[in-house]
Amino acid sequence: MGSIYKYTIIxxxxxxxxxxxxxxxxxxxxxxxxxxxxxxKLVDGTDGPLDIKVDTGKMSYEIKKSN
Numbered sequence: 001m002g003s004i005y006k007y008t009i010i011x012x013x014x015x016x017x018x019x020x021x022x023x024x025x026x027x028x029x030x031x032x033x034x035x036x037x038x039x040x041k042l043v044d045g046t047d048g049p050l051d052i053k054v055d056t057g058k059m060s061y062e063i064k065k066s067n
Contacts, residue, residue, distance in 0.1 A: 005025070028063070
């Protein structure tokens with residue numbers, strides 16, 4: 001089924017709304033921009049680490065592979 005990812009998403013357009021959770025790649029598809037999702041899709045199922053931090057000013061994303 002692939003790796004499990006921990007994520008934190010901060011939406012500063014709505015007074016710093018924070019969303020935390022864990023999920024498989026397919027669950028992240030609806031939460032992340034396609035550019036970030038494409039990177040995760042490339043490494044899903046591999047043994048290597050993944051730690052992504054992106055801050056666009058209005059949105060902040062932190063995704064880490066947990067296994």
